[in-house]
Amino acid sequence: MPTATHAPTVVIENFYPCLEGGRHPIKRIVAEPLTLWCDIFTDGHVVMSAVLKWRLIGAKRWFEAPMTPTENDRWQGTCSFESIGRWEYEVEAWSDTFRGWKKTFAIRVHAKDPDVPVEALEGARLLREASQRARAAGAADCGTQIDDVADLLCSLPPEDVMEVLLSADLQTLMDSYADRSLSTCSEPLKVIVERERARFSAWYEFFPRGAEGRADKHSTFRDCLPRLDDAKAMGFDTIYFPPIHPIGTTARKGKNNTLIAYADDVGSPWAIGAKAGGHRDVEPALGTIDDFVWLVGEANKRGLEIALDFAINCSPDHPYVTDHPDWFYQRPDGSIRYAENPPKKYQDIYPINFHCADWKNLWRELIDVVLFWVDKGVKIFRVDNPHTKPVSFWEELINAVHRKDPSIIFLAEAFTKPKMMQALGKIGFTQSYTYFTWREDKAGLTEYAKELTQGEMRWYYRGNFWPNTPDIHPFYLQNAQASLFRLRAALAATLSSTWGMYAGYELCENAPLPGKEEYLDSEKFQLKNRDYNGPGNIKGFIARLNLIRRENPAMHLYDNLVFHGTNHEQLIAYSKSTPDWTNRLLTIISLNGHTTVAGTVHVDLHALGLDASKPYRVTDLMHGHSYEWHGSDNYVSLNPDGTSMHLFKVEQ
Amino acid sequence: MPTATHAPTVVIENFYPCLEGGRHPIKRIVAEPLTLWCDIFTDGHVVMSAVLKWRLIGAKRWFEAPMTPTENDRWQGTCSFESIGRWEYEVEAWSDTFRGWKKTFAIRVHAKDPDVPVEALEGARLLREASQRARAAGAADCGTQIDDVADLLCSLPPEDVMEVLLSADLQTLMDSYADRSLSTCSEPLKVIVERERARFSAWYEFFPRGAEGRADKHSTFRDCLPRLDDAKAMGFDTIYFPPIHPIGTTARKGKNNTLIAYADDVGSPWAIGAKAGGHRDVEPALGTIDDFVWLVGEANKRGLEIALDFAINCSPDHPYVTDHPDWFYQRPDGSIRYAENPPKKYQDIYPINFHCADWKNLWRELIDVVLFWVDKGVKIFRVDNPHTKPVSFWEELINAVHRKDPSIIFLAEAFTKPKMMQALGKIGFTQSYTYFTWREDKAGLTEYAKELTQGEMRWYYRGNFWPNTPDIHPFYLQNAQASLFRLRAALAATLSSTWGMYAGYELCENAPLPGKEEYLDSEKFQLKNRDYNGPGNIKGFIARLNLIRRENPAMHLYDNLVFHGTNHEQLIAYSKSTPDWTNRLLTIISLNGHTTVAGTVHVDLHALGLDASKPYRVTDLMHGHSYEWHGSDNYVSLNPDGTSMHLFKVEQ
Secondary structure, rough: OOOOOOOOOOOEEEOOOHHHHOOOOEEEEOOOEEEEEEEOOOOOOOOOOEEEEEEEOOOOEEEEEEEOOOOOEEEEEEEEOOOOOEEEEEEEEEOOHHHHHHHHHHHHHHHOOOOHHHHHHHHHHHHHHHHHHHOOOOOHHHHHHHHHHHHHHOOOOOOHOOOOOHHHHHHHHHHOOOOOOOOOOOOOOOEEEEOHHHOOOOEEEOOOOHHHOOOOOOOOHHHHHHHHHHHOOOOOOEEEEEOOOOOOOOOOHHHOOOOOOOOOOOOOHHHHOEEOOOOOOOOOOOOOOHHHHHHHHHHHOOOEEEEEEEEOOEOOHHHHHOOHHHEEOOOOOOOOEEEOOEEEOOOOOOOOOOOOOOHHHHHHHHHHHHHHHHHHHHHOOEEEEEHOHHHHHHHHHHHHHHHOOOOEEEEEEOOOHOOOOOOOHHHHOOOOOOOOOOOOHHOOOOOOHHHHHOOOHHOOOOOOOOOOOOOOHHHHHEEEEEEEHHHHHHHHHOOEEEEEEEEHHHHOOOOOOOOOOOOOOOEEEEEOOOOOOOOOOOOHHHHHHHHHHHHHHHHHHHOOEEEEEEOOOOEEEEEEEOOOOOOOEEEEEOOOOOOOOOEEEEEEOOOOOOOOOEEEEEEEOOOOOOEEEEEEEEEEEEOOOOEEEEEEEEEE | OOOOOOOOEEEEEEEOOOOOOOOOOEEEEEEEEEEEEEEEEEEOOOOOEEEEEOOOOOOOEEEEEEEEEEEEEEEEEEEEEEEOOEEEEEEEEEOHHHHEEEEEEHHHOOOOOOOOOHHHHHHHEEEEHHHHHHOOOOOOOHHHHHHHHHHHHHHHHHHHHHHHHOOOHHHHHHOOOOOOOEEEEEEOEEEEEEHHHHHHHHEEEEOOHHOOOOOOOOOHHOOOHHHHHHHHHOOEEEEEOOOOOEOOOOOOOEEHEEEEOOOOOOOOOOOOOOOOOOOOOHHHOOHHHHHHHHHHHHHHHHEEEEEEOOOOOOOOOOHHHHOOOHEEHHHHHHHEOEEOOOOOOOOOOOOOOOOOHHHHHHHHHHHHHHHHHHHHHHHEEEEEOHHHOHHHHHHHHHHHHEEEEEOOOOEEEEOOOOOHHHHHHHOOEEEEEOOHHHHOHHHHHHHHHHHHHHHHHHHOOOOOEEEEEEOOOOOHHHHOOOHHHHHHHHHHHHHHOOEEEOOOOOOOOOHHHHHHOOOOHHHOOOOOOOOOOOOOOOOOHHHHHHHHHHHHHHHHHOOEEEEEEEEOOOOEEEEEEEOOOOOOEEEEEEEEEEEEEEEEEOOOOOOEEEEOOOOEEEEEEOOOOOEOOOOOEEEEEOOOOOOEEEEEEOOO
């Protein structure tokens, strides 16, 4: 037999959203509304009431909002969360005895039922009980108001009491002190509530050692200010550094990932660990931890945040290798297994054995590494290859870090199979890299952006759109002209509320390692010359994109993307609006970087909240032109040398 | 930090089927296969293995079957259950170190990798560990075989060992003793495994007091044998009695549900409880409990089962009213509240307050009532209006009864909103009444039968199709001719594997209470004359339907229904086949009970497992005619007076 004071009285189930039966949290931003649907029903012919309740996990007090039935026993309610952290929400529902009594009493009075007098007494009892609850809650005046109605009900003919009985004021009072003694609560569901930057961000990645763009000089943290200022001028808010830790020398890779490194080769920052230390240390050539902390402060002064790379790679020189050889895979000859994906070998990297006997200490140590950098002022981490480490480890790590500081943001660098990418989002990664980099045509872009922003993934997966990374110089951009760089940046910056680029993109660096999706003379393995203000750069274009993003609240939202039809395969159109329609942006881009494309855009007026009977004004925020449009179909002509896109503000 | 020996190594999620995240069990019949899908993946580039495991809840030993990957990290596995009861199943998956090693070792050998010797040692280590597991499991000979391979690997050039290493025999051995020390198990899911009759049954309902069909004589249990024999001859296997308990006299309803009962009025059997007792007693006019037990034995001898009605209704004379007034709803004047749905009143029924303070004893008592009748030999219960009692109560009751005897079958008589009907199926009702009674046209029948048998409901809801009940004389059959009675019986008996009818249907009783979906002079309130062999009866037709059902295994299955197109709005066609195609039935019915309908049936050959290039034979099991059909489109002509349907056996 159930052991609770009472058995469940109401069925509450079939929640939407709900990830794996509540196993995983959904995500929200502070103040972002969450509308929840579920089925609520009970036995018999009773009147139900239900509330949506939510609280910070561990807090005592629930917030509460009424839920309303829609159809077929489906109810909905909306809440939002006032601070970052892990929240929970549940539904409480009950058979509303007062509402039920009121409904049948009205029928009885109308039918002149002989039971009216005894039913009036029943109503008075319900009222007096509510009055007692009001008084117990310290609302004596409410109690008195309710008692007055009970008195009327016992003294006047029922017809004379119906008006006050059926009044909205009385119902509001009764709702406040409803009899919930037989209510049922659903199992709580979880939500990770994060700060605005979790959803709206523009990332700029550069190697601090290349801050000055000199092949003959290893830059330091102290040399990075001009890069920060330039990134800020381009409108970025998040500066992401590849690993800043000491780089191993054993089996160090040479330029262009060759097996032999010469004395002046700087090595890959992802081969972490050397005599100078491991994950809690910085590469001496970059400076000191104090220098780094100073730089974090300088960034913050500029309204920027510095994101660190969290790459759980150990070079053979990492202190863990000598201190904790059991954390690695041993081979029968006593050596430690290096990373490989036969026949490929990565002799400069020792993978960690996350399920070794000492795994608890290992996991604790890695969590402490993150907390170490949190303590140094780092609030954002880009996590390297999370899909090659256990999902359960990341869940543990993110939970542990969020217990200390829920403002920490984690970006998953997982380019792998879809289910794994989704799983990492579900267990708590704030943002995730995406397949955007390889979605080039209209159908591919549309389908993928819809999958991310309109399907179930929108509840837990925030796609950060990157046209390039140090690891990925996509074929599409190899030896490409500036118009294609502008095009991909525009798509990334307008399709998603969060996007990023790796330095050199603004300079349209386009030389590939032949046959590979990689850069020639990649900064991953060498210092290189780079004129950050070189001719042909598209910094002004990017700055304009980021400025428009920042100034328009519709661009701060992730799941408000709506596609609009066009009559041309290379014309893509989509809009983003705020729920109150005060800000509406319509982006129209030609996917042809070479020649002019002209065609008709079929504007979905309803999706833009436009009155079809009236004209509306579209103002191109990129170029300043303004047009009066009428109805759905409107002509555009875009050419790659001039106006390759419209980023219209829509007003009516 | 996690406290298990090791943290989860594998992600196992997104199960199908899975009801409310595993909150509810699915249903199977003994030996009926269950194919399960889920996502299984882990970090890195490893080879996975997975098994589906199942056991009777509480048993120690798991059964086990290998799972196989399909696509996009989706795996599937199939099991079946060897006995009735509550079972659980889960998925265990692990990184298969031997398979992974073997795969990369072959690549290394082919590439003449200098690491081959040390990797051979690694392989030998994996083999020897498996050998130890084999020996520990008592399979010393398997251990020796595995060790032999390890020895070869350490002594011969690798090229010479590849054949044995890659052999299926070795892999089978290694699979038997795989290293699962780092495996991960999913949360167990539940399944209710039931006997065949839970899925395949034909119900015949009659009032034992009317067994002889005499308005002037109340029949007894001892008078029921001819009815049993007749039902058996019509091919029914389940005989369902309305409540057999003492009928209250206070506020007893008269004929046709009138408010005044005369001395000779027998009352509604659903107004339970009188001086002679309550739910553990029988109406004295029917005989004694011993008589009932005798009748159950007689039924069993004939291969029939008697199903009792479990109606939690109390007349004002029920012993509970005096013994446990707190189990009912009190009114302010001290009286007990009778049932009503204002303005309708049911003064002869006191509803139970399932959430009264003494609810635990109340629930225990009601469960004990069921167990009392189980003890008397009743294995099937039709539950009256379960939707007016708490869902949690039914879950508790069915669980408790199944703990004592998992062979007990419960049919939910819930004609209410869809979500509640589904909920009752989810929490354990074996079978459920349906909206079939009101699905009359082709579109309505097709859509509804698909929803029940092809959608998620098929996992937990077995629709029992009734063309009539004592409570429902549908408008469609009011004053209707025999052809319509045949038509509705044929649909019920062939669309679902479980159907039933209420006595009188075979006699085409068709007189309604004017304006209502009820019978005139309903047996619910009176004894009535009935000639069970009266002219115009359709007993032969029903017997033929039930015989075909019994003789054809395809009709024993529930979720194997496939609809076939026709070119006529009143021609409906559907088939049922066994998975091995040894039994295939194609039903074609004219929905026009008045005139001939002719048209073309578009046979879905694939859905019948037919080779489109060859003819096939269709033999009408109702009428004996046989035709050779070619290809998809075939002509039929059906007339209501003669061949109103084809029930083809299909052979090729």
